[in-house]
Amino acid sequence: MLQAQLTIDPAHRVAPVRRRTFGTFVEHLGRCVYTGIYEPGHPTADAEGFRGDVLALTRELGVTTVRYPGGNFVSGYRWEDGVGPRERRPRRLDLAWHTTETNEIGVDEFVRWSRLAGLEPMMAVNLGTRGVAEAVDLLEYCNIPSGTTLSDLRVAGGAKEPHDIRMWCLGNEMDGPWQIGHKTAHEYGRLAAETARAMRMVDPGLELVACGSSGSSMPTFGSWETTVLEETYDLVDHISCHAYYEEKDGDLGGFLACATDMEHFISTVVSIADQVGARLGSGKKISVSFDEWNIWYLSRHQSAPPPPDWPVAPPLLEDHYHLADAVAFGGLLVTLLRHSDRVAAACLAQLVNVIAPIMTEPGGRAWRQTTFHPFAQAARYASGDVLLTEPVGPSYETGEFGQVPVLHAVATHDDRFTTVFAVNRSVTEPLELELDTRALGAVRIAEATTLTHEDVYARNTADDPERVAPRPNTSHRGDPARIVLPPVSWNVIRLARS
Ligand code: AHR
Numbered sequence: 001m002l003q004a005q006l007t008i009d010p011a012h013r014v015a016p017v018r019r020r021t022f023g024t025f026v027e028h029l030g031r032c033v034y035t036g037i038y039e040p041g042h043p044t045a046d047a048e049g050f051r052g053d054v055l056a057l058t059r060e061l062g063v064t065t066v067r068y069p070g071g072n073f074v075s076g077y078r079w080e081d082g083v084g085p086r087e088r089r090p091r092r093l094d095l096a097w098h099t100t101e102t103n104e105i106g107v108d109e110f111v112r113w114s115r116l117a118g119l120e121p122m123m124a125v126n127l128g129t130r131g132v133a134e135a136v137d138l139l140e141y142c143n144i145p146s147g148t149t150l151s152d153l154r155v156a157g158g159a160k161e162p163h164d165i166r167m168w169c170l171g172n173e174m175d176g177p178w179q180i181g182h183k184t185a186h187e188y189g190r191l192a193a194e195t196a197r198a199m200r201m202v203d204p205g206l207e208l209v210a211c212g213s214s215g216s217s218m219p220t221f222g223s224w225e226t227t228v229l230e231e232t233y234d235l236v237d238h239i240s241c242h243a244y245y246e247e248k249d250g251d252l253g254g255f256l257a258c259a260t261d262m263e264h265f266i267s268t269v270v271s272i273a274d275q276v277g278a279r280l281g282s283g284k285k286i287s288v289s290f291d292e293w294n295i296w297y298l299s300r301h302q303s304a305p306p307p308p309d310w311p312v313a314p315p316l317l318e319d320h321y322h323l324a325d326a327v328a329f330g331g332l333l334v335t336l337l338r339h340s341d342r343v344a345a346a347c348l349a350q351l352v353n354v355i356a357p358i359m360t361e362p363g364g365r366a367w368r369q370t371t372f373h374p375f376a377q378a379a380r381y382a383s384g385d386v387l388l389t390e391p392v393g394p395s396y397e398t399g400e401f402g403q404v405p406v407l408h409a410v411a412t413h414d415d416r417f418t419t420v421f422a423v424n425r426s427v428t429e430p431l432e433l434e435l436d437t438r439a440l441g442a443v444r445i446a447e448a449t450t451l452t453h454e455d456v457y458a459r460n461t462a463d464d465p466e467r468v469a470p471r472p473n474t475s476h477r478g479d480p481a482r483i484v485l486p487p488v489s490w491n492v493i494r495l496a497r498s
Helices: 050-063 072-076 107-117 132-143 149-156 185-202 223-232 251-256 259-279 300-301 323-338 372-381
Strands: 001-009 012-016 022-027 065-066 093-094 099-101 120-125 167-170 207-210 238-245 287-295 343-350 357-359 366-368 385-387 394-396 402-405 409-415 417-424 430-437 441-449 480-483 489-497
Touching: 001 149, 001 251, 001 409, 001 417, 050 107, 050 357, 050 372, 050 441, 065 107, 065 343, 099 223, 107 120, 107 132, 120 132, 132 149, 132 167, 132 185, 167 185, 185 207, 185 223, 185 394, 207 223, 223 238, 223 259, 238 259, 238 323, 238 343, 251 323, 251 394, 259 287, 259 323, 287 323, 323 372, 323 409, 323 441, 323 489, 372 417, 372 441, 372 489, 441 480, 480 489
Parallel strands: 001 430, 022 065, 022 343, 065 120, 120 167, 167 207, 207 238, 238 287, 287 343
Antiparallel strands: 012 385, 093 099, 357 366, 385 409, 394 402, 409 417, 417 489, 430 480, 441 489
């Protein structure tokens, strides 16, 4: 059996747990909106057509914020299409996903849904086909109480109170050649700066996110961030990172270590931001908004034939996650938490049906994918401060990342509980984890759970929705210092004062 140690000391504080770490993303893409959050006529739908089963699962997932309406979709979106009487809303081609957008759901419905789900909405503006004026118009529509044409239009539509959206993304993945209205770093940096300047004239207190790289393997990674931040530094609060991972060529060990790339991504972007800040003589620090992250079998999507026509809400990007996906995913959550000093927000992309923790059948059931569980547990139990914890233990060789530690872990600490989130990346070996809790005083394990399965490719389905779910881990037998983590597992250990 492998062995590793973890020292937990509340004096080693990284930062408070940021609630916005547990954000997700709803894009007009595939069945995320239509037959995802919204399906009039569904047995659980409310008077507005919002699915009650999806709302309940969203609440259970513990989501705090939700980014909307895209994604690639936003770069061709006209927000005005989605407001006013439904029967007058246009149907449009969505070039990003080769589908037809009916505009039955727009900003007002989305904000109402967010409030029902208890979430903070986070809005993205179109800087692909549009620019400063349309972004300011949307802001006026959303956040001005009344007394202007656009705010009165919102009031007339039934939203008497302003939506008061605080966090705004200045476009989406503008570094990507696939993006409608793709730009060079300089073109985008100038547009983002001028859009931010105008938006701040309406409301200086907004939190604005400039587009960073859509992946650490982009050829412009690094230089993109430098140029964009040189143009926008004083005008924005956050720079975005996006990352998706998948198992490639059967390399399970390498896949389970994909958080290594995320670590490198975050620390590189933070050092670039700090360098730009230093050059500008600014005392301000830019944070990371990791506003798209997930496991996504992108290579399968890229090799699928394009849809023959322009369907409405077809099934797209419906990845069915297995246990190993959930464990790699848990590792990404550990990394986001470990970087809470600089990662101010994160969005799991996406929420329902589209590379999502929640799946639905049109007209039928909704269920939790394997990835639902690490997210829900981290959102529920990460509380208080994130503690600096450096596991001591074995490492293994990966093709992509060199030597990586078998144990990947983080701890959080509040007045009542110290919680360890730990991934055993070994494909074959259980790992005995020794916890050095001396700095905590006398503690006991209040609860320990493990997400694992003898078949690492086991999935949940509508017919077998609990096949992969956290189960109690009793291997500690009451000893707070030793617990066994099975191979390929996500683990949550909650320590309370004894
Ligand atoms: O989340 C799916 C897509 O991934 C988003 O639309 C885009 O921003 C990213 O490339």
